[in-house]
Amino acid sequence: MHIRIINPNTTASMTAAIHQAAQHKQASAGTTVSASQPDAGPVSIESHFDEVVSAVGVAEEVLKGEREGGIDAYVVACFGDPGLLAARELTRAPVIGIAEAAFHLATLVSTRFSIVTTLGRTGIIAEHLLQQYGFSHHCRRIRAAEIPVLDLEHHPDAAFTRIVEECCRARDEDGIGAIVLGCGGMANLTQQISREVGLPVVEGVTAALKLAESLVSLGLYTSKHGDLAYPRPKAFTGKFSELSDLELPHRS
Amino acid sequence: MHIRIINPNTTASMTAAIHQAAQHKQASAGTTVSASQPDAGPVSIESHFDEVVSAVGVAEEVLKGEREGGIDAYVVACFGDPGLLAARELTRAPVIGIAEAAFHLATLVSTRFSIVTTLGRTGIIAEHLLQQYGFSHHCRRIRAAEIPVLDLEHHPDAAFTRIVEECCRARDEDGIGAIVLGCGGMANLTQQISREVGLPVVEGVTAALKLAESLVSLGLYTSKHGDLAYPRPKAFTGKFSELSDLELPHRS
Amino acid sequence: MHIRIINPNTTASMTAAIHQAAQHKQASAGTTVSASQPDAGPVSIESHFDEVVSAVGVAEEVLKGEREGGIDAYVVACFGDPGLLAARELTRAPVIGIAEAAFHLATLVSTRFSIVTTLGRTGIIAEHLLQQYGFSHHCRRIRAAEIPVLDLEHHPDAAFTRIVEECCRARDEDGIGAIVLGCGGMANLTQQISREVGLPVVEGVTAALKLAESLVSLGLYTSKHGDLAYPRPKAFTGKFSELSDLELPHRS
Amino acid sequence: MHIRIINPNTTASMTAAIHQAAQHKQASAGTTVSASQPDAGPVSIESHFDEVVSAVGVAEEVLKGEREGGIDAYVVACFGDPGLLAARELTRAPVIGIAEAAFHLATLVSTRFSIVTTLGRTGIIAEHLLQQYGFSHHCRRIRAAEIPVLDLEHHPDAAFTRIVEECCRARDEDGIGAIVLGCGGMANLTQQISREVGLPVVEGVTAALKLAESLVSLGLYTSKHGDLAYPRPKAFTGKFSELSDLELPHRS
Amino acid sequence: MHIRIINPNTTASMTAAIHQAAQHKQASAGTTVSASQPDAGPVSIESHFDEVVSAVGVAEEVLKGEREGGIDAYVVACFGDPGLLAARELTRAPVIGIAEAAFHLATLVSTRFSIVTTLGRTGIIAEHLLQQYGFSHHCRRIRAAEIPVLDLEHHPDAAFTRIVEECCRARDEDGIGAIVLGCGGMANLTQQISREVGLPVVEGVTAALKLAESLVSLGLYTSKHGDLAYPRPKAFTGKFSELSDLELPHRS
Amino acid sequence: MHIRIINPNTTASMTAAIHQAAQHKQASAGTTVSASQPDAGPVSIESHFDEVVSAVGVAEEVLKGEREGGIDAYVVACFGDPGLLAARELTRAPVIGIAEAAFHLATLVSTRFSIVTTLGRTGIIAEHLLQQYGFSHHCRRIRAAEIPVLDLEHHPDAAFTRIVEECCRARDEDGIGAIVLGCGGMANLTQQISREVGLPVVEGVTAALKLAESLVSLGLYTSKHGDLAYPRPKAFTGKFSELSDLELPHRS
Missing domain, CATH: 3.40.50.12500 (Rossmann fold)
Incomplete structure (x- = not known):
């Protein structure tokens, strides 16, 4: 089982610390934990504004994970759960906020x-x-x-x-x-x-890790029936143009 | 009085239509209505994912408006009110979601x-x-x-x-x-x-326009005491680096 | 546009003060603000009992306004919003509580x-x-x-x-x-x-004035479909007999 | 024990029917039930407007009861409970809405x-x-x-x-x-x-009668501490001038 | 009218005190009040655990009362209302928690x-x-x-x-x-x-006594339509085997 | 890790089926799952009454587990979560309802x-x-x-x-x-x-199993501060006398 922890801010040392805390202490045998952070965004999240920007980073990290493949669940490691429902739309894998x-x-x-x-x-x-x-x-x-x-x-x-x-x-x-x-x-x-x-x-980080493991081992997945279905593909402009016409691996 | 309507999606024809509807029919004499749309983002907003991306565009449009100066209130013209609280943090002007x-x-x-x-x-x-x-x-x-x-x-x-x-x-x-x-x-x-x-x-668009006019004419402004205070300036990385160390015109 | 502010208590000096505050400072160009108070009722409203009596005065003032004609919206200027839903039943004009x-x-x-x-x-x-x-x-x-x-x-x-x-x-x-x-x-x-x-x-007074202006300029009116429809005309007895068989101007 | 049922509308035949239903079938031995109706008000209550007018009648009937003396509890016999909290302010006796x-x-x-x-x-x-x-x-x-x-x-x-x-x-x-x-x-x-x-x-009528009996026999009374205290005496004008400077029997 | 007060704990002196308080002071003429306590259970109720055990006692006391016959209503005399809905299932008589x-x-x-x-x-x-x-x-x-x-x-x-x-x-x-x-x-x-x-x-004890009297005198009974219907008879094992295949007197 | 699933009803075949479902399919490597059922109680739980009786069985099974020792968490395997808070009072181990x-x-x-x-x-x-x-x-x-x-x-x-x-x-x-x-x-x-x-x-059974594993592996335990503290020891009478003066292993 491979669980990806997304640190929504862009401070690499914090990503590393979260990764270490999760990997060394709490992950079950047989669970691989990896950690990532957005390419772009705030170095810490302390306001609605910071959160809005970091939510895009969270979504992009999920997309990146889906393209990589092999990721069974995601954890969003900021206490405001930024971009949680958007992230859930992008994948059939469970996504848990801390x-x-x-x-x-x-x-x-x-x-x-x-x-x-x-x-x-x-x-x-x-x-x-x-x-x-x-x-x-x-x-x-x-x-x-x-x-x-x-x-x-x-x-x-x-x-x-x-x-x-x-x-x-x-x-x-x-x-x-x-x-x-x-x-x-x-x-x-x-x-x-x-x-x-x-x-x-x-x-929350370790709590989310355990909930993610739980859902995966139960075969539970983010519902694609109703309001968490994959988003309709469409054009995005400007610095978000890479998000256009998403081909989500699990969609077909 | 100058009210800026932000269309959170990037379809220019929709921005124009909203502008026209607002300007011709509902704005009071003495109110100037302008409309803008983000440089980057989805052409329509139909999911949490679209909304998360558009929220950044909304925040950026408010920042642009604050740099321009002379804008008395903002309207966020998408029914999910994307980025509303973030936008409020960035300005003392009222910001109203539709x-x-x-x-x-x-x-x-x-x-x-x-x-x-x-x-x-x-x-x-x-x-x-x-x-x-x-x-x-x-x-x-x-x-x-x-x-x-x-x-x-x-x-x-x-x-x-x-x-x-x-x-x-x-x-x-x-x-x-x-x-x-x-x-x-x-x-x-x-x-x-x-x-x-x-x-x-x-x-909502015309409703928000009227509420914005109301707040401005009453001298009411987005509270800067407590949780809608200006965000702490900080570093942003990557495609969001322009958001680093914001100097908000009204802050001083 | 003509907005009538109803002071639900019977202290004329307070009616005048409210009128002045509203008229001089907050009304838009083109808006006429008038003020009235019930013929009968308490000189101030500081209890449920005072409020119940003043609510009749509010309803009667709306009826008076409807007979006068030309009033586009009403404001009920007591913080308990006495008689608000009753007042709304009596007119198609918006009625706003402070x-x-x-x-x-x-x-x-x-x-x-x-x-x-x-x-x-x-x-x-x-x-x-x-x-x-x-x-x-x-x-x-x-x-x-x-x-x-x-x-x-x-x-x-x-x-x-x-x-x-x-x-x-x-x-x-x-x-x-x-x-x-x-x-x-x-x-x-x-x-x-x-x-x-x-x-x-x-x-609230100035807030209500602005909301009233907003609704009028948007062409929004108190719904007459469902529970705010005009009341069924009927007999009233005693000191309320003037309320019998109301013929409301806008009913037909 | 004497319980007064107030029919908030002014249809005497309905008052009589309510009285009869209450007296003959449900009152305990030892309980006297009397019924009254306002001198003034609507013949039935079918709207917020009717209710607002009838609430004054309810309050006046309680005042009348308090002047008579010897009434241990009141029932307000209209399903909207018009004027209930106002009535409670006017007496130490329990007042129950149906x-x-x-x-x-x-x-x-x-x-x-x-x-x-x-x-x-x-x-x-x-x-x-x-x-x-x-x-x-x-x-x-x-x-x-x-x-x-x-x-x-x-x-x-x-x-x-x-x-x-x-x-x-x-x-x-x-x-x-x-x-x-x-x-x-x-x-x-x-x-x-x-x-x-x-x-x-x-x-509700018989239910309220029983609840009123219950409270009286338990020695429970409408609290005069806090927001149901007797209203502050004050001037009332016009057709409500009789309500001025209320001297409530139980106040002293 | 016969009302049975069930003291859910097994301290007989407390049962007696409750009985006395209820009987001497608050019961109406014509109401017989009896009191009982479970054969088995905690001497006082001060935790969820105590409450869970006492709830069985409450249910058993209701069953005992139903077999005795002639009981018009029950009062459950512990402030946590233990076993209240279970007790209601077992009888058509009103059951009131304190x-x-x-x-x-x-x-x-x-x-x-x-x-x-x-x-x-x-x-x-x-x-x-x-x-x-x-x-x-x-x-x-x-x-x-x-x-x-x-x-x-x-x-x-x-x-x-x-x-x-x-x-x-x-x-x-x-x-x-x-x-x-x-x-x-x-x-x-x-x-x-x-x-x-x-x-x-x-x-609560006296309050519940009065509510019970009220319901009985109004002819109101615990609904047997829907979720408070008599429980389906079935086997119980071990020390609860006496609860098997209940024949509730009022069921037929 | 040893997790005990308590089937609150007394149908052994159902206990076995639940045990099998949990053990074979969902438990992590390293987790031992055992199952038990009360000695006494209903064969199925389909009413408040059944539930009240089964709640005692649940509490007794937890006590039995605590005396055995070595149990890290409990699952209460009936959809009404009977006796859940009582069970939590009796142990420092997590207890999860399905x-x-x-x-x-x-x-x-x-x-x-x-x-x-x-x-x-x-x-x-x-x-x-x-x-x-x-x-x-x-x-x-x-x-x-x-x-x-x-x-x-x-x-x-x-x-x-x-x-x-x-x-x-x-x-x-x-x-x-x-x-x-x-x-x-x-x-x-x-x-x-x-x-x-x-x-x-x-x-719920497998969901609860996973949540129990999660809490145990995180070192989280039922709080003994405040309202889930061990119950005060006291006398119980009759068929519950074995519950008297509980000496809970973890209390000291």
């Missing part, structure tokens, strides 16, 4: 959870996803450590301290049983945080 | 409405928007005429007939008081449809 | 807002309206300055100070991007408050 | 119910009440027999036949366990309908 | 309420019931006094003090009009608490 | 799904679970093949035909992308049904 993955698993080990994310301004993105996915009532509170995404790389110790602080507040004040980490860049910190906080801490 | 505009106005003239759109597969996009905007309970049903978007240009008579048929079914079966037309390309047909059907028929 | 108007526009310039109103006891009225209109999730908090409505006239400086205080708390504590002012009597204070607070501040 | 009463009891004998009402145009009133009271998910469908309210008196046999027909459809098509009758004028038909249809059929 | 009863009546005397319960860990049970019954929006907050259920018997004074403290906080901080007591063991304290707190305080 | 598992995975491969279950009367159980888990909006319709659970064993061909028929109707009429099979007894039919229907068909 926010949805973390929400799903958190509800299986607790009745209520809180989210601890990087910047407060992205809270609204999580709020919209919770509503769309159906988990608004399961999330007590969205908390922000107020650290920029790349500080997870550049100032890891300070970032870790801030995140643990906020997780402990969530544990003590929110009436919850579990915490969802709201950033793909926190993947390698999960177990440490969980030990410090004493609660199940759910991180 | 789906939201149509929903808002429909609730002011009726207690319940139905949507008549082009392709059934885009119904889920409308459903997600209704939920995010708060109008799920006001919409009785989403109906599709099952005509591709560009057929509105290429086979206008057949398209018109199909749309009116579906509107009449909505009127007779859905327990509604108004109809929302679910495609920017139907702007020039609104009054004819309304006459045939005998109900208020709300079309 | 609470709904403010909610609609606030969602166009921010993702989340708070309401600052006069008395805490009327919060439940706003809460019910938010739910009916679909905006419960967009409103973070309803705050009360705890000042009686008529203090806005009698002690304007103290009232202004209290309102600004509460708006600043909303800005700093609620995670919002905009504020909705919860009383028609605050119309003339909006711009000052907005300056003090540094956020978009949405006031 | 729509809410029927909804509450229907959920105790079934998991899902349908409503069978008179005119389709009033369905929206029921829909708004279901939402406000929290029962939207318990009601599968609102059905209308499309008979004017007073036909229940003038053509009782035809009306009965139509209602039973619609109830049988609800039973066979809606996946429900109980039916709510959506009009106070159906009170005397309940048991016959229930026999014909073979389901629990819940009628 | 949580639902308290919620229903609280919404009739206030617009918003808070719950004061024993242990915080059972808050989730109340939360799930509020959602299922439709009252999520009517409940502002679930508060726990953090006292084990049997302390209500063993340390009644300390328990009373803690409960009153928490009720006062609810009154002062939650923006409510009424309080729901979240434990059957508080039945005999209700009036004292209400006096101390100065709000309507709703207790 | 209804929740199927719902979660269905939302990952489609935007909307329908459920095809055995008996219509159990639809309400699914409806309540959808609401509690947050998936009400993702499920378009609950359909019943109207076949008793044990017919899946006794008349497998007829049952298969009926289920496929109903699945095809769902595919053609409901606007969905996937189907959830609403009965544990359908586990071995999934792939055949999926082939006939041409949609992703999600079956």
Whole structure:
């Protein structure tokens, strides 16, 4: 089984870190994990604007994967799940977002959870996803450590301290049983945080990897009946002209 | 007052038609309406994938408008409101989507409405928007005429007939008081449809134009406090490198 | 275009103030704004009881307007939108409530807002309206300055100070991007408050005026198909006998 | 115990019929039931407009009752629950609407119910009440027999036949366990309908009577803490001047 | 009329106390109240686990009652309403849970309420019931006094003090009009608490008793059409073999 | 890794079939799957009553598993998820219900799904679970093949035909992308049904198995902080006395 993790931002070191976290710790024997990142896009995703641009990169990485062939599932490794439904249209393989993955698993080990994310301004993105996915009532509170995404790389110790602080507040004040980490860049910190906080801490990259494996091994695939069917081929112009008249490998 | 209508697809004839419909019929004296379309993107928007690509075009058109200066508000003229929140981050000017505009106005003239759109597969996009905007309970049903978007240009008579048929079914079966037309390309047909059907028929382009005028004349602007603040400047790579380190005119 | 603002309470000085605020500042060239108030009813509206009585006044003012003729739209200028659906039944002209108007526009310039109103006891009225209109999730908090409505006239400086205080708390504590002012009597204070607070501040009278203009210029009218159709004429007794066997001008 | 049933319309024969149905069949030993109707208002309630006018009558009947003294609870006997919250503000005695009463009891004998009402145009009133009271998910469908309210008196046999027909459809098509009758004028038909249809059929007048008795015997009273506190006394003008400076008996 | 109160736990002294509270104070003349408790089960109910076991006891007590005959309605006297829908399947008599009863009546005397319960860990049970019954929006907050259920018997004074403290906080901080007591063991304290707190305080046992009386006197019965029909008879094994091939007295 | 599947009914042949389906087809290399069933309880689960009794069996099987030791996760293999939260209280191991598992995975491969279950009367159980888990909006319709659970064993061909028929109707009429099979007894039919229907068909037993494996391999465990903490030990009486003063292996 081959699962491709797409890091929607273009910071290669973050792609590598996510890849390593996923490959070394969580993938089942027999699962190959590869990681990619878009050729073009923002170095981190901290706004609706960043997200909109990165969503194109996600779609393009899925197309690239489909042309390569042999990829059984995709993971979209940014907590806003950018381009998730578009990516699903482009392939019969399962595509899992890390926010949805973390929400799903958190509800299986607790009745209520809180989210601890990087910047407060992205809270609204999580709020919209919770509503769309159906988990608004399961999330007590969205908390922000107020650290920029790349500080997870550049100032890891300070970032870790801030995140643990906020997780402990969530544990003590929110009436919850579990915490969802709201950033793909926190993947390698999960177990440490969980030990410090004493609660199940759910991180999306590894959660999505496991959900992807689950779907593949069950023979479940992205539905091509109805609104996730392959998009109608058509002309695209300008810098997107390569997207014209897509011939999707699995379409025929 | 200068309002810029952004047609998120790249079909120039559709941009022209929307411009004409807006300019000639609905703009107030004293309002200048201009129209633009992205340099790059799909020729029509009929899937999540098309939408994701067009959202970048919308954001870029807002950036272009901000550099030009003198634009008081923007309208995003595709029924899925692609890139709406991203566009709002990029400017202090109001930005209005045509789906939201149509929903808002429909609730002011009726207690319940139905949507008549082009392709059934885009119904889920409308459903997600209704939920995010708060109008799920006001919409009785989403109906599709099952005509591709560009057929509105290429086979206008057949398209018109199909749309009116579906509107009449909505009127007779859905327990509604108004109809929302679910495609920017139907702007020039609104009054004819309304006459045939005998109900208020709300079309988003002109609705959004009026809401934009309203906000501007009230001195209301896109909030820069909290989650719609200008995005943090940062590096973008590859074909999006022009988006790096944005200097937004109104930021300082 | 002629828009009639109905002040649902019977305090003439407040009607005049609302009229002036609307006429001088916000009406478009070509729009005539007139204002009226019921012959009978409470001098201010601060409870369900006051609201129920004022709703009759609103309906009677619409009937009066319909008999006069030439009125293109109505605004109901009390934050509880008293009698709104009844008023809509009585006319083909658009009728806009100031609470709904403010909610609609606030969602166009921010993702989340708070309401600052006069008395805490009327919060439940706003809460019910938010739910009916679909905006419960967009409103973070309803705050009360705890000042009686008529203090806005009698002690304007103290009232202004209290309102600004509460708006600043909303800005700093609620995670919002905009504020909705919860009383028609605050119309003339909006711009000052907005300056003090540094956020978009949405006031309903002017918002409703603009929405009314928008609907009229788009040719949109209150649906007469279904549940907002003209009421069946019938006998009314006692002090309401004048309402018997209504002959509504536009019915035929 | 003395319970006052207020018929919000002004048709005396309907008041008498409701009184009789309540008094003879359902009141407990020891409960006195009296009935009243407003001095002024519509002869039947079939629209938002009728409802708005009747709400004043309801409030005035409560005030009259409070001046009389000795009334332990009130029932508002119109399916739209007109003026319910206003009435609650005016007294410490429980006030029960017949729509809410029927909804509450229907959920105790079934998991899902349908409503069978008179005119389709009033369905929206029921829909708004279901939402406000929290029962939207318990009601599968609102059905209308499309008979004017007073036909229940003038053509009782035809009306009965139509209602039973619609109830049988609800039973066979809606996946429900109980039916709510959506009009106070159906009170005397309940048991016959229930026999014909073979389901629990819940009628609001008698349901409300029992809920009122329940609250009184439990010593429960309308809360005067918070938003149902007595309204602030103030001036009312014109035909409502008698409402000025209310001195409510229980206030002191 | 004979109403059977089932105490779902097996503490006989609590059964006796509930019986006494119900019989002496609240039952109408002509109503016989009896009380029972399961032969087997937990001595108090403070977790999902306790609740699951007690639900079997509730069902068995209903079966026992049906075999006895002459019972007109049942009350399930634990705040989690354990086994409520199962109990309803087993009889045509009304079955009322004390949580639902308290919620229903609280919404009739206030617009918003808070719950004061024993242990915080059972808050989730109340939360799930509020959602299922439709009252999520009517409940502002679930508060726990953090006292084990049997302390209500063993340390009644300390328990009373803690409960009153928490009720006062609810009154002062939650923006409510009424309080729901979240434990059957508080039945005999209700009036004292209400006096101390100065709000309507709703207790479920007596509330359920009155609702049960109401349904019986209205001739309303648990629907046997659809999902509350008698269960299909079948084999049960092991310690539940007595439940095999149930012959329910009212089935034929 | 050792996963224990608990069949909540007491039909050994069904336990064996479920075990076989899970073990042979879906378990990962390295995962041991065992299956058990309660000593006591109903032979099939087709009502709230059956479910309440089976929930005790589920809890007892978890206790038995905890005493055995070495079990890493549990699956509750009845579509109503009986006793799920109680089971979670009793162990630190993950416990997954097959209804929740199927719902979660269905939302990952489609935007909307329908459920095809055995008996219509159990639809309400699914409806309540959808609401509690947050998936009400993702499920378009609950359909019943109207076949008793044990017919899946006794008349497998007829049952298969009926289920496929109903699945095809769902595919053609409901606007969905996937189907959830609403009965544990359908586990071995999934792939055949999926082939006939041409949609992703999600079956809960295998879905739950995969989710359980996922949680275990991620080191995620049922939260013991808050409302899923181990239950307070206490006395149980009668046939449940063995549950008294539980000493849970992992508690210390």
